[in-house]
Amino acid sequence: MTDTPGIVITGGSGRMGQMLVKAVLASDKCHLAGVLERAGHDWIGQDIGTAMGGQPVGVAVTDDALEAFARAQAVIDFTAPAATLGFAALAAQARAVHVIGTTGLSDADIKAIDAAARHAVIVRAGNMSLGVNLLVKLTQKVAEALDPDFDIEIVEAHHNQKVDAPSGTALMLGEAAATGRGVTLSDVRDAGRDGMTGARKRGDIGFSAIRGGDIVGEHDVIFAAAGERIVLRHLATDRAIFARGALKAALWGQDKAPGAYDMMDVLGL
Ligand SMILES: NC(=O)C1=CN([C@@H]2O[C@H](COP(=O)(O)OP(=O)(O)OC[C@H]3O[C@@H](n4cnc5c(N)ncnc54)[C@H](OP(=O)(O)O)[C@@H]3O)[C@@H](O)[C@H]2O)C=CC1
Numbered sequence: 001m002t003d004t005p006g007i008v009i010t011g012g013s014g015r016m017g018q019m020l021v022k023a024v025l026a027s028d029k030c031h032l033a034g035v036l037e038r039a040g041h042d043w044i045g046q047d048i049g050t051a052m053g054g055q056p057v058g059v060a061v062t063d064d065a066l067e068a069f070a071r072a073q074a075v076i077d078f079t080a081p082a083a084t085l086g087f088a089a090l091a092a093q094a095r096a097v098h099v100i101g102t103t104g105l106s107d108a109d110i111k112a113i114d115a116a117a118r119h120a121v122i123v124r125a126g127n128m129s130l131g132v133n134l135l136v137k138l139t140q141k142v143a144e145a146l147d148p149d150f151d152i153e154i155v156e157a158h159h160n161q162k163v164d165a166p167s168g169t170a171l172m173l174g175e176a177a178a179t180g181r182g183v184t185l186s187d188v189r190d191a192g193r194d195g196m197t198g199a200r201k202r203g204d205i206g207f208s209a210i211r212g213g214d215i216v217g218e219h220d221v222i223f224a225a226a227g228e229r230i231v232l233r234h235l236a237t238d239r240a241i242f243a244r245g246a247l248k249a250a251l252w253g254q255d256k257a258p259g260a261y262d263m264m265d266v267l268g269l
């Protein structure tokens, strides 16, 4: 078992952290080399299997990232921007593949991550599922085919604990639509309408975010014109789709040269 790549999961108690631990334990292509949580977390020192309410698996949760990364070939990280920036520097130091699913990163955060990618493989995507990455491609194609008579609106829905908006996926879709149209997203982005907004500006790409209950993740790309509407939709009903993509990325990255990659590279799309 230990001749397979060792994977460390960060944020092991989180919604995605627990899903990723289960995915690694169920795989025969890799093994669980460590699980991280922040200093002071209740789970530190406990076996991750027991902490998650199951049988022990022989891996204790730790807050020592550098020590854990030094024993690993890959780090899968779905946490928060501040944590991810620290992990990127440490993973690069350990030359471990860093798979980043964290969303809500600023342009400056992404710059720092790209700097770390000079020393190690980093795969980052706002959505690791095959379905969404296909939707991104389709969105670009449809936007290429239609002129700005078609208003583009991106509507996303997530659970009530999500802290960032628009979602990372919505931004990927927005970037794809802008690329298809030959424009820069920051020039046409229209998010957070409220009050006397005035009429919609031709060529803008609009974003709306719904937050409620336990919605895993839903995304619509709407192309609306006079008399007709095209809607491209992805519905996630199980977080396992993100974990599956992240694991694929961690294994794919093992023989790659240092650099910044995304799921399009991993999936060959
Ligand atoms: N790219 C993709 O395919 C997907 C991306 N995501 C993204 O993944 C991220 C996590 O989502 P989710 O699992 O739902 O969130 P959770 O809040 O359930 O989990 C986040 C985890 O990260 C830990 N964490 C947060 N900040 C720090 C820190 N500074 N240092 C160490 N650990 C930290 C949390 O620990 P604590 O509880 O102690 O705060 C928690 O264990 C989000 O950005 C989300 O958008 C989610 C699904 C798919």
Ligand SMILES: O=C(O)C1=N[C@H](C(=O)O)C[C@H](O)C1
Pocket: 103, 126, 127, 158, 159, 162, 166, 167, 168, 169, 170, 216, 217, 218, 236
């Ligand atoms: O926070 C989430 O839950 C999700 N985040 C990602 C995003 O911001 O797009 C991916 C997925 O939709 C779930």
